[in-house]
Amino acid sequence: MTELDRGAVPARRAGAQESLPWEDVLSRPAVEAAPLVLGTVLTVRTPDGGAGGVPGEVAVRLTEVEAYSGETDPGSHAYRGLTARTAPMFEHGGRLYVYFTYGMHWCANLVCGTAGSASALLLRAGEVVSGVDVARARRPAARADRDLARGPARLAQALGLTGADSGLELAVGGRAELTPGERVDPALVRTGPRVGVAGAGGDGAVFPWRFWIDGEPTVSVYRPAVPRRR
């Protein structure tokens, strides 16, 4: 296992962000792409309404992501091989993988790596930088603006993403688009264990595969994985 596999990403790597187009960044493994994706802006245009039926355009500046590494990662949906659901994860980076969980929530990933590698970044949180009105209409439960995309299911809902968007390729001017944001100080990039993933805390190996921008009010609250009680 390499240093990158352990999540020990050199801070310097995050510095080159603004000079790298997303095509290059997202063709790398998720653990490597994660610090570079922080601070970029994901724009989703849903004239048909998308989730919740509210049409419009919302842009989110990504402040927190988690890396999932396919066949070597027990926490990854792709761990047990290719299925109809996880098919987009096995394709080349630069598209979305959206899944349904807990009976009611959609969560969105940015697929990373090359075809066959099953690597992705779960989009855990972001700051809504445009389309705040649309996001608020989709998320009436949100108290403050900072809660609009604070948490993976909230972020997907604010952007109007559902399973219908899984596999969607990012494209300039398309339904989904990723653009560089303001430069993120590499010293502010933090790493820690993933949220809500069995094996990510306490028992056995813990990998710092969660990445976030320190000091951001939109970063979601950390919760260790808790086995469901019955």
Place this chain on the structure above:
DNA sequence: CGTGCGATATTCT
């Protein structure tokens, strides 16, 4: 502010 718990349906075993 923090902890606890129910809702809910797809996916894979």
Place this chain on the structure above:
DNA sequence: GAATATCGCACGC
């Protein structure tokens, strides 16, 4: 049949 990459509300401090 069991588990789930979660959220929001209720309640107690």
